[in-house]
Amino acid sequence: MKLKIKRELLLENLNKVSKAISTKNLIPTLAGIKFDLTKEGLTLTASNNDITIQKFIKIEEDNMSVEKEGIIIIQGKEILDIVRIIKEEEINIEVIDELKVLIYTDDEKIKYDLNVINKNEYPNVNLEKSDNYVVISSEQLLNIVKETAFATSTDESRPVLTGINFKINGDILECSATDSYRLAKKEIRLTKPVEEIYNIIIPGKNIIEFSRIIDGEEEIKLHIFNNKILLEENDLLFQSRLISGNYPNTSKLIPEDSILKITGNLSQLYNVIEQASILTTDKEKNIVSLSTNGNLLIVKSVSNEKGKAEMKMNIEKNNNEDITIAFSAKYMMEALNALNTENIEMSFVGEVKPITLKNTEEDGLIQLVVPIRTY
Amino acid sequence: MKLKIKRELLLENLNKVSKAISTKNLIPTLAGIKFDLTKEGLTLTASNNDITIQKFIKIEEDNMSVEKEGIIIIQGKEILDIVRIIKEEEINIEVIDELKVLIYTDDEKIKYDLNVINKNEYPNVNLEKSDNYVVISSEQLLNIVKETAFATSTDESRPVLTGINFKINGDILECSATDSYRLAKKEIRLTKPVEEIYNIIIPGKNIIEFSRIIDGEEEIKLHIFNNKILLEENDLLFQSRLISGNYPNTSKLIPEDSILKITGNLSQLYNVIEQASILTTDKEKNIVSLSTNGNLLIVKSVSNEKGKAEMKMNIEKNNNEDITIAFSAKYMMEALNALNTENIEMSFVGEVKPITLKNTEEDGLIQLVVPIRTY
Structure with missing residues (x-):
């Protein structure tokens, strides 16, 4: 193998595939990046037991010149460090023998x-594609990640909750994430209906990783298999295992009616909850209480050690009911953050029933936060 | 105590004094910030066993209004969090009784x-001033910290090496820092000669902390006592303990003659050393070797596991001698970084003797790096 390539182009693509380098080093080979050079271009591959990332860089005028085709596996960390630290515009990569490469x-x-x-x-990486792939836009994928992934669990004792549930039926894609204390649910209409019915669980951290390396201006193809999924954006392939098991039926968690709906400015609501929460601690679940009194919303927190906080803001209500309810400020702020709108609607069924949050202008996204009993 | 004050003004000053808040919380009182309000202004004080920081905010038109004088100790973390998170321009602080304050x-x-x-x-903080204070400019203090503090030791087994040695004699201030592997030495001429002779050791991390909170446009007064120093910049007082013990005589470490002097571009030299060092590890002291061959400088590193690196650059020499010498790339890069100039001069006495680095345009600063035997 002998190659001259633009340094920045190589760096950009090494950065993408290197996300799949195994840092645990249990299998030293998995710390490597595979360079596969042909007359068509350079294919970079990195793989650990969880994900595989492959990027094809097509030869175009001036971006690289191939003197000799070949395959080589280079230590991922070292090649990244080297390509990062060189300031020159072009670098040469030349294999001397089976065990040496000159840069x-x-x-x-x-x-x-x-x-x-x-x-x-190096393991034989099989990146299989399916003829019946599902298509979504990059923007839709980025929204799913932003609006639901935060609600996945980090507790490995219930693996299914560490993933995002994708249910596809006809032209409806429904994505759910829950750690059993809150639920984020996003519904998307597909432009191209699908024949098969899918119900899969994609590991949350893997799809977050994928969302970070896509260009974000293209469509994404989802090639779904029994125990793995291949995500494709242009010349980028990202394969993840799927989580096996049954995902809880989240539809029945969402309350159908309510005793009170309030609407208010999202960023103001975020601020009063954050301001009330600063006397609370993560250890005590950052509990704050919310109560309505006419058109006034009052958010309070109490710490025996530190003192009390009390914040007020104006809201609108759909009836004359009042409510007092307590919840984790952290979870509520994350839910509000994911809604990303000007005004939101909060629905209450009772002080021990989940609180529903919706964007007042869009129906596809629901956030649920479970209250905390404080007595 | 009752006070209305501009939020940003209070935040800026709380940020400064809060650097002395004890985070260890062994003595809960030391986690507090003392507010002392008089008709002249507000004095904020924070103190741990190591340093005390005090800032006086003078009443000026529109910056605060005092309704009732008084003293109160507020938890440092909480008051900082609160003043940070409030978005309004002014906040009110009002003591209700001995145990409560409203914000x-x-x-x-x-x-x-x-x-x-x-x-x-709250401990009785005694911030004593001396009539025979020493004056340096803020710029000089910032330079001392930037050019020497990095060379202090973090190893508490030899406490004197964790400090910066200040020797003052007449109009000469000599600052030294060494961890026994490298030495940084800066000489400054004082505008106002001092009558007494001083030889003190200021804890490195404390003077770094002070350098971070000064305005940087004023003169600094050093009030030196037997076991403590008070640093004064306008209305900011910063007291630190001094380290007791004898600082090693660093003058005799600096070689007087040399077998070879080379001069070269600093940033180019920094780059080749950094580029060669990326195959080395911290654990192995990031050893690289430097050798001259005519007007070529060659920096190499070898890792049995990863491979070899070899970098070249052009230099000038004062004679026809050549040298090969090995050292820690990390220490050399830190020394180069502190020199902050275009061209530097490196002097060699032999392959087991310290390497001297100097700015080619200024005489006041010397960096010494001890070589590492590689055989």
Whole structure:
């Protein structure tokens, strides 16, 4: 293999695939990035037991020149460090023998002579595509991640809750995330209906990782298999395992009626909850109480040690009922954050029933926060 | 005590004094900030066993209004969090009784009712000034910190090396820092000679803290006592303990002659050392070797596991000698960083003797790096 390539182009793509480098180093080979050079271009692949990322860089005028095709596995951290620290515009990568690769600049004032990983030890990565893929836009994918992923659980004792549930039926994609204390649910209409019915769980941290490396201006193809999913954006392939198990039926958690609905300015509501919460601690679940008194909303917190906080703001109500309810300020703020709108609607069924939050202008997204009993 | 004050003014000054809040909380009182309000203004004080910071905010038109004088100790973290999170321009602070303070906005939509610390439990902070203070400019102090503090030791087993040695004699201030692997030495000429001779050790982390909170446009007064120093910039007082013990005589460490001097571009030298060092590890002291070959400087590193790096640049020499010497890339880069100039001069006495680095345009600063034997 012998190649001259624009440094920034290589760096940008190494940064993407390197997200799949295993840092645990249980299998040293998985700390490597595979360079596969052909007359068509350079394919970079990195894989750990959880995800595989592959990026194809097509030869275009001036972006690289291939002198000799070939395959090599280079330590991911080292090649990234090197390509990052060189300031020159182009770098040369040249395989000397099966165990050595030279990385150097044209003037040879910078020269690295790296030991490589035996390519026979590298796992056979099978990135299978499906003919019946599902299509969503990058924007839709980014919204799903932003609006639901935060509500996944980090507790590995219930693995299904660490993922986002994707249910696809006809032209409806329904994404749910819950850690059993709150629920985020987003419904999307697909432009191209799907024949099969899908009900899968994608690991939350994997889809977050994918959302960080996409260009964000293209459509995304979802190739769904029994125990894995391949996400495709242009020349970027991202494969993740799926979480097996049954995802809880979240539809029945969402209250159908309410005793009171209030509407108010989202950022003002966020502020009063944040301001009330600063005397609370994470250890005590950052509990604040919310109560209505006519058109006044009062958010309070009490700490025996530190003191009391009390914030007020104006709201509108759909009837004359009043409510007092307590919840985790942290969870409520994350739910508000995900709604990303000017005004929101909060529905109450009672002081021990979930609080429903909705954007007043869009129906596709629901956030649910479970109250905390304080007595 | 009753006070209305501009929020940003209070925040700015709380941020400064809060650097002395004890986070360890061994003595709960030391987590507090003392508010002392008189008709002249507000004095904020925070103190732990190591440093005391005091800031006086003078009443000026429109910056605050005092309704009732008084003293109160408020939890430092809480008052900082509150003043940070309130968005209004002015806030009110009102003591209700000996144990409660109200913090609120004019419209009372934001209200905190905080438990306070008993003022009788607060230590008696004695910030003594001396008539024979030493004067340096803020710029000189910032330079001392930037150019020497990094070379102090973090190893508490030899406490004197965790400080910066200040030796003052007549109009000469000599500052040294060493962890025994490198030495940074800065000499400054004082505008006002001093009668007494001083030889003190100021804890490195304390003077760094002070350098971060000064305005940087004023002169600094150093009030030096037997076991403490009071640093004064306008209305800011910063007291630190001094480290007791004898500081090593660093003058005799600096080689007087050399077998070879090289001069070269500092940032280029920094780059080649950094580029060579990326295959090395902190654990192995980031060893790189430097050798000259005519007017070529070659910096190399070798890692059995990863491979080899070799960088080249052009330099000038004062004679035809050549040298090969090895050192910690990290220490050399920190020394280069502190020199902050275009061209530097490196002097060698031999491959096991300290390397001297100097700015080619200024004589006051010397950096020494001890080589590492690699055989």
